[in-house]
Amino acid sequence: MKRIIYFGSLIGLVVGFVLLLEPTKGKADLTIVSDTLSTSRLSVAGRVLTISGNLVTLNPAAATNFNSTSTANMKSGDAITINGVAQTVSAINSTSANQFTTVAAAPSGSPGNPIYYLSEPVHQINFVTSTSVPNGFFRVLIPASLTVNNNDNVPDPDGFDFNGVTTANATASATANFSFVSALEGATASGGTNCTAGYHCFEFHYTGTGPSGSAITLWIGNLAKSLIAPAPASGHNLGVADAYTIKVQQFANGVNPSSTSPIDQTNSKIALIENVRITATVDPSISFSINGMPNSVTACGVTTTINTQTANNAPLTVPFGSLVLNTFATAAHTLVVSTNATNGYIVTAIENDHMGKDGGTTPFIPDTTCNTGTCTTATAANWDVAAAHPGFGYSLESVSGATVPFTAGANFSAKPFANASLLQPPTTIMSSTGVSNSHTANVCYRISVDATQAAGDYENQVTYTATATF
Amino acid sequence: MNIIKPYIKSNYSSISLLAVIFTIVIFHLSTSLAFAQDFELAVYPPLLRVNIKPGKSITQVFKIDNLSTETQTLVARLVPFTGADQFGNPILDPTYQPKWLEYFSLANSDIQLGKPFEIAAGQSQQLVLSLSVPSAAPMKDLYATLLISTYANTIDTSLQGSSLTASIGSNLLITVSTQLSPATILKITDFSPQPGSYIQIGDTYILDNITPVTFFANAVNDGDFTAESKGLFKIQSFSGNPVQLQSVLPQYIIAGSQRKLINGDSEDFNFTPSIGLIGGFQAQIEIHSDNVNTSSQINLIFLPLKALFGLAVGLSLLLIIINLSFKPLENQ
Numbered sequence: 001m002k003r004i005i006y007f008g009s010l011i012g013l014v015v016g017f018v019l020l021l022e023p024t025k026g027k028a029d030l031t032i033v034s035d036t037l038s039t040s041r042l043s044v045a046g047r048v049l050t051i052s053g054n055l056v057t058l059n060p061a062a063a064t065n066f067n068s069t070s071t072a073n074m075k076s077g078d079a080i081t082i083n084g085v086a087q088t089v090s091a092i093n094s095t096s097a098n099q100f101t102t103v104a105a106a107p108s109g110s111p112g113n114p115i116y117y118l119s120e121p122v123h124q125i126n127f128v129t130s131t132s133v134p135n136g137f138f139r140v141l142i143p144a145s146l147t148v149n150n151n152d153n154v155p156d157p158d159g160f161d162f163n164g165v166t167t168a169n170a171t172a173s174a175t176a177n178f179s180f181v182s183a184l185e186g187a188t189a190s191g192g193t194n195c196t197a198g199y200h201c202f203e204f205h206y207t208g209t210g211p212s213g214s215a216i217t218l219w220i221g222n223l224a225k226s227l228i229a230p231a232p233a234s235g236h237n238l239g240v241a242d243a244y245t246i247k248v249q250q251f252a253n254g255v256n257p258s259s260t261s262p263i264d265q266t267n268s269k270i271a272l273i274e275n276v277r278i279t280a281t282v283d284p285s286i287s288f289s290i291n292g293m294p295n296s297v298t299a300c301g302v303t304t305t306i307n308t309q310t311a312n313n314a315p316l317t318v319p320f321g322s323l324v325l326n327t328f329a330t331a332a333h334t335l336v337v338s339t340n341a342t343n344g345y346i347v348t349a350i351e352n353d354h355m356g357k358d359g360g361t362t363p364f365i366p367d368t369t370c371n372t373g374t375c376t377t378a379t380a381a382n383w384d385v386a387a388a389h390p391g392f393g394y395s396l397e398s399v400s401g402a403t404v405p406f407t408a409g410a411n412f413s414a415k416p417f418a419n420a421s422l423l424q425p426p427t428t429i430m431s432s433t434g435v436s437n438s439h440t441a442n443v444c445y446r447i448s449v450d451a452t453q454a455a456g457d458y459e460n461q462v463t464y465t466a467t468a469t470f
Numbered sequence: 471m472n473i474i475k476p477y478i479k480s481n482y483s484s485i486s487l488l489a490v491i492f493t494i495v496i497f498h499l500s501t502s503l504a505f506a507q508d509f510e511l512a513v514y515p516p517l518l519r520v521n522i523k524p525g526k527s528i529t530q531v532f533k534i535d536n537l538s539t540e541t542q543t544l545v546a547r548l549v550p551f552t553g554a555d556q557f558g559n560p561i562l563d564p565t566y567q568p569k570w571l572e573y574f575s576l577a578n579s580d581i582q583l584g585k586p587f588e589i590a591a592g593q594s595q596q597l598v599l600s601l602s603v604p605s606a607a608p609m610k611d612l613y614a615t616l617l618i619s620t621y622a623n624t625i626d627t628s629l630q631g632s633s634l635t636a637s638i639g640s641n642l643l644i645t646v647s648t649q650l651s652p653a654t655i656l657k658i659t660d661f662s663p664q665p666g667s668y669i670q671i672g673d674t675y676i677l678d679n680i681t682p683v684t685f686f687a688n689a690v691n692d693g694d695f696t697a698e699s700k701g702l703f704k705i706q707s708f709s710g711n712p713v714q715l716q717s718v719l720p721q722y723i724i725a726g727s728q729r730k731l732i733n734g735d736s737e738d739f740n741f742t743p744s745i746g747l748i749g750g751f752q753a754q755i756e757i758h759s760d761n762v763n764t765s766s767q768i769n770l771i772f773l774p775l776k777a778l779f780g781l782a783v784g785l786s787l788l789l790i791i792i793n794l795s796f797k798p799l800e801n802q
Contacts, residue, residue, distance in 0.1 A: 052702065053701075053702040053715055053717040053718075053734075054734060055717075101717075105714070105715035105716050285512055285514035285515065285516060285533075286512065286513055286638065286640075287510060287511065287535070287638075288511055288512070288636065288638045289508060289509060289510030289511075289537070290508075290509045290510075290634065291508050291509075292508075306631075313622075313633065315508060315509055315634075316509060316620060316633060316634040316636065317631065317633050318632040318633075318634070319629060319631045320630050320631035320632075321630055321631070322630065323630070331631075333634075336510075339516060341516045343719075343736075345516075346559040348559075355632065392632075425561060426562070428559070431557070433557065433732070433736045434736040445632065447631075457628065457629065457630045458630055458631075459629045459630065459631060459632065460632050460633075461632065461633050461635055462632045462634050462635070463619070463635040463637060464634065464636050464637065465562070465617065465637040466636075466638045466639065467516070467560065467615060467638070467640070467641055468517055468639075468640070468641065469558040469559055470517050470554075470560075470641050470643060470724075
């Protein structure tokens with residue numbers, strides 16, 4: 001009986017001693033633990049099937065470590081690499097599940113060359129301490145691959161890639177009684193010193209009383225660099241998240257976390273999934289506006305003398321009014337074109353005839369031939385001397401975006417309008433070869449008559465036509 | 471009362487004065503000043519591409535937006551065209567009245583082609599264009615522009631100047647065929663580097679290997695149906711390893727027209743060679759679309775011409791310096 005009591009006491013002492021040695025194991029858990037990712041988007045790890053110019057086709061068959069078999073997790077603007085060459089996705093083919101185009105011509109690629117998109121979420125880890133641990137440290141374990149190189153800056157199929165992050169990429173928020181010491185922070189890739197393989201380890205050491213019930217926020221990753229989120233796991237189903245477990249631990253000061261059990265530890269789940277690509281179609285259209293201009297403003301390098309803004313039938317009229325012999329009258333309109341048609345637009349102009357007296361055909365004010373008699377509907381020439389150079393013509397000035405065939409310059413370079421009665425084809429006055437947002441050009445009209453011009457009202461009709469280019 | 475009366479009298483004067491001023495201002499505003507007006511129209515879609523079999527009909531809605539601040543009286547017309555410039559701009563011919571214009575009609579109950587209609591400020595109007603191709607219609611392409619123009623049925627006899635007509639158009643490229651993609655004949659012509667940037671020997675262009683070069687090419691459609699310029703521009707070694715790939719911007723090349731080819735960024739085919747690029751290469755343009763396959767290639771030789779020239783100049787200078795340095799010695 002004595003022996004039984006003796007051995008019982010001995011066993012009790014041993015058990016008590018063991019319990020004393022590990023007083024905190026399972027004692028309490030950190031509470032309200034969460035790891036909020038700045039993006040829950042999976043990375044992309046796929047393979048080239050074919051490349052033709054800018055058109056890239058992903059291999060629809062999965063292979064070891066390459067389980068991105070469609071463009072479901074890609075979007076326009078993604079910075080990707082194809083066989084190590086940086087590219088930008090310009091568009092996702094809406095009719096094919098595994099085709100996309102790149103902004104620049106994709107590199108010549110062999111079938112099987114890797115295509116990567118790196119999703120680098122910032123981890124925001126929140127929790128509340130449950131044990132008072134003065135001068136201790138927190139450790140966060142982020143799952144890493146055990147099957148592939150988990151620190152080679154490309155996505156892994158079964159864990160986060162370390163991506164070469166350092167303590168500069170990890171921070172802890174200031175908290176009362178927790179003075180975090182950045183010099184003692186640790187960022188160690190899986191399998192490194194004091195970091196067991198299978199998890200990347202991040203340590204946040206603090207001084208202070210470290211009371212229980214304190215809300216702590218830790219950040220792993222920042223705008224400069226973050227861990228690379230996993231690519232789809234083997235057997236991944238589209239739209240179904242891949243889940244990973246992180247661990248948040250609290251240790252006493254000075255212990256080796258790889259060989260010592262934490263005072264408190266809580267696991268938390270994170271889930272990563274394809275992003276949802278939201279698409280909308282903007283229908284192509286073209287709009288064309290004509291805006292009048294007041295007098296005494298500068299257009300095409302000259303000052304307007306005629307108001308086309310407030311006249312009768314404005315802005316669709318150029319009311320020169322009574323003309324002074326051998327003196328220019330100048331008016332202007334602003335033309336604006338917007339189109340999202342990919343090949344751009346063109347605006348042409350043509351007059352029905354010369355400016356005829358009372359709307360008739362003769363007598364008429366001739367179309368200008370400019371200072372030296374050399375300007376035609378195809379060739380512009382200077383026209384800044386009114387005397388001895390009567391006529392009606394126009395000049396152009398690009399205000400924003402528009403390509404004009406000639407500009408006024410310092411000497412009012414001008415042309416006559418193409419004349420429909422002479423079977424001349426309309427002439428281009430502004431154009432663009434791509435989409436345009438409010439391309440703007442000034443059309444400046446000029447007229448001068450000499451003493452031989454019969455008195456009367458002269459007029460004609462100018463037609464502007466805006467069409468999209470096909 | 472003696473105090474009040476002058477006050478009332480003075481007030482009457484003020485009111486009368488204000489009334490006169492007010493009347494003058496109103497009269498002035500209503501007769502002399504016209505408020506600034508604007509004009510803006512938009513049309514959707516700006517391009518309609520249709521392949522249709524003889525005997526079939528389709529309907530397409532065109533939406534016209536009057537974005538002006540005033541009601542606009544407009545008229546819709548179909549103006550055919552048979553050609554286009556090298557940038558894809560139709561050359562409209564209002565005088566051309568082919569029989570196939572009868573295939574088109576507006577299904578609107580209140581709007582007809584060639585008849586004016588109004589759209590209030592800020593409002594839209596749908597034009598329902600119907601195309602019915604007779605069974606016996608010849609198989610060919612039909613090109614026209616649906617032109618929406620401002621309309622005025624009165625002449626301002628007091629006007630001394632120009633009245634403007636503003637038009638906005640939507641291009642129609644119609645292929646009438648029993649086949650979905652009837653074949654056409656597309657040729658790539660004038661494929662060469664930018665003039666002045668090369669030395670040409672036969673069909674081979676010798677280029678400097680550190681000077682950017684621009685390549686030009688046109689596509690000529692000698693067939694009867696529209697083609698699309700989907701394809702690739704590439705510079706490659708003779709063994710087929712590409713050193714430059716650019717997509718060709720898909721553009722419609724209508725029958726009987728020529729189109730300048732440009733890259734996917736709507737720019738010319740620009741290429742900046744590297745200093746290590748020496749030897750023979752090929753520049754190639756391939757067009758592969760639904761109804762046409764064609765390609766053109768030219769031979770290129772990249773040489774360090776500028777570097778050699780610099781070296782030659784340097785050596786010449788060195789020889790001159792050496793020569794000049796030795797002459798005094800000989801004299802001595």
